[in-house]
Amino acid sequence: METRLALRMYQEYTTFFQKAERERRWNPFDDIPWDKVNKDASEELALCAETFCGVEMYLPDYVAGGINVVRKSFGQAWFQANWAYEESKHALALTEYLLRSGKRSDEQMVDFQNKIFDKKWELPFHTPREMTLYGVIQEMATFVIYLKQRDRAHTEQCEALHKIYDLIARDEIAHCRFYQTVVKVLMEEDREGTLADLAHVFAKFEMPGVKLVPDYDGRVEVMRSAGIDRSVFLQKVYFPILKYLGITRHELLLAGRKPRPLHVIEGAPALHGHGNGAPEARRAL
Amino acid sequence: MKSQDLIALFKQVAKEVDKRDFQELTGDSVISDLGIDSLSMMQIVGEMELKLDIMIPDEDLVELVTVKDLLAVVERRMERS
Numbered sequence: 106m107e108t109r110l111a112l113r114m115y116q117e118y119t120t121f122f123q124k125a126e127r128e129r130r131w132n133p134f135d136d137i138p139w140d141k142v143n144k145d146a147s148e149e150l151a152l153c154a155e156t157f158c159g160v161e162m163y164l165p166d167y168v169a170g171g172i173n174v175v176r177k178s179f180g181q182a183w184f185q186a187n188w189a190y191e192e193s194k195h196a197l198a199l200t201e202y203l204l205r206s207g208k209r210s211d212e213q214m215v216d217f218q219n220k221i222f223d224k225k226w227e228l229p230f231h232t233p234r235e236m237t238l239y240g241v242i243q244e245m246a247t248f249v250i251y252l253k254q255r256d257r258a259h260t261e262q263c264e265a266l267h268k269i270y271d272l273i274a275r276d277e278i279a280h281c282r283f284y285q286t287v288v289k290v291l292m293e294e295d296r297e298g299t300l301a302d303l304a305h306v307f308a309k310f311e312m313p314g315v316k317l318v319p320d321y322d323g324r325v326e327v328m329r330s331a332g333i334d335r336s337v338f339l340q341k342v343y344f345p346i347l348k349y350l351g352i353t354r355h356e357l358l359l360a361g362r363k364p365r366p367l368h369v370i371e372g373a374p375a376l377h378g379h380g381n382g383a384p385e386a387r388r389a390l
Numbered sequence: 391m392k393s394q395d396l397i398a399l400f401k402q403v404a405k406e407v408d409k410r411d412f413q414e415l416t417g418d419s420v421i422s423d424l425g426i427d428s429l430s431m432m433q434i435v436g437e438m439e440l441k442l443d444i445m446i447p448d449e450d451l452v453e454l455v456t457v458k459d460l461l462a463v464v465e466r467r468m469e470r471s
Contacts, residue, residue, distance in 0.1 A: 186400040306428050335421075336452045343432065344448050354448070358436035 106178050113290050114180030121283045122187060127385040131196040131272050141264035142206045150261050152327050153254060155217065159318040160201035161216065163226040164192055167313065170228035174236050177322060181233060184283060189385055191276045198269045205265070229313075230306060237287050238306040241346055243313060244281035248274050249333050249341045262375060265289035291348065297360065300352065302362030307343075391442075391468065393417065396461045403437045404430075417458035424457075438464060444471050 106114075168189045175181035203209040209217070255270035275309050292299045318324065332340070348355065391399075401412045408430055415424060418431040421431060431454075439445055444448050 225400060308433070335431070338428045339432070339448075339452045343428065344452075354432060354436050355440065355445075358433060358440070361433070 110290070110294060111178065111180070114287065116287050117283065117290065118179070118180035120278070121184065121286075125191075125279065127185065129275060131194070133194050133201060133269075136272065137198060137201070137268050138264050139201075139205055142202065143261060143263035144207050144264070146206070146258075146261040146263045146266070148189060150182065150257060150263065151203060151206065151267070152324060153257075154199050154266065156318055156324050156327075157208065158196050158203065158253070159217065159221050159225070160312075160314040161192060161196035161223045163314040163317065164189065164196060165222075166226035167192070169361050170226070173235060174228070174231065175233045176183075178233065179236070181287065188280055191280070195273050195276070198273070202221050202266055202269055206263075207230070217319065221317075224317045226317060228315050229309065229311070232302070233305055234291055236303050237284050238303050238312065240284040241281060241288060242306065242310055242342065244277050244284060244315075245342045245346060246312060246333065246338070248277040248281060249296055249337065251277060253333065259386065285346070300356060300360035301363055303350075304357050304362065305355070305365065309360065333357050391465075393461060393465075396464060397432060397457065398441065400434070400457060400461065403434050403441070405434045407437065415457060416454065417461065419457045420455060421457060421460070435460065438471075442468060444468055 168185065172182055172185040172189070175185060198215060205213065228236070230239050251270045251274035255267055255274060258266035258270055288299065288303075322380060349355065395414070397417060401415055404410075404412050404415070404424075404426065406469075408426060412424065422426060426434070427437050432451075435446065442464065444464065446463055450463045454463070
């Protein structure tokens with residue numbers, strides 16, 4: 106990595122990390138009002154929590170794949186390490202909720218974990234830039250989903266779960282902002298290439314892990330009401346991302362029309378190129 | 391441009407974007423029922439805008455349910471341009 110770019114990434118990471126240390130650290134055991142779990146809340150609320158917990162539990166795959174893609178960039182690699190720490194609390198807090206609410210037993214949770222770990226999440230893209238762009242979209246969509254769940258927990262008068270989703274959502278948007286900042290740096294370096302990658306990542310985007318979660322088909326109907334529809338996705342995810350990055354829809358469209366380099370089509374991983382070996386992916390929204 | 395022509399254009403662009411035929415599509419078809427997700431929809435809208443030399447404001451695109459809804463927005467923009 107070029108010195109100038111490496112220094113920018115380092116600077117962006119230290120800015121992110123200092124803010125996280127000062128303003129965003131939380132403890133799943135001390136900062137959740139566990140005495141305010143509503144044990145009478147609906148099974149649907151618990152099923153959503155279990156499903157999101159399952160998605161969060163693919164953390165070993167997310168970390169293993171994600172950190173190696175950016176291992177040659179101090180700023181980005183250290184961000185991934187910090188990201189992993191923060192994300193690890195998400196599955197932990199949701200697991201504690203499911204147990205303390207009595208919605209799931211210890212045995213059920215272990216069985217669920219075993220089913221989760223039987224499947225492996227594969228990296229959808231293979232270059233640092235594509236994975237950063239993927240991170241922007243995925244974190245923003247996850248943030249919106251968790252806000253919706255937070256409101257639902259509030260409606261069902263479960264203060265503990267409301268607090269969990271509040272803290273998780275705050276982490277997700279912070280991660281999204283870091284990725285967006287990195288994308289702005291990458292656009293300064295190579296706007297055309299970054300836009301081409303963004304068009305590609307949008308075209309192939311799907312939410313991580315969801316279809317790997319056990320009994321996914323059975324969860325779909327409940328998850329539909331828990332997820333975000335087309336209108337919300339456009340209003341809260343797609344348009345805000347383009348606006349933040351200063352990109353128009355037409356710019357993105359034209360960037361997506363350009364042929365991708367040969368090594369990309371062949372799927373060879375390229376650490377600092379535009380490469381992608383992602384299989385055709387079904388989208389979630 | 392007539393409504394039928396716009397539907398034909400939508401079918402053509404949707405086929406280019408989604409690599410599928412949409413022969414049964416009508417104005418009343420619900421976009422999500424056609425298996426067109428929000429990101430494909432943005433590509434379709436963008437291609438139509440470029441072909442028709444119009445620009446639809448983002449806020450007009452968020453509440454579209456049927457093909458007819460989109461075509462009505464397109465027609466309004468064409469009248470203004």
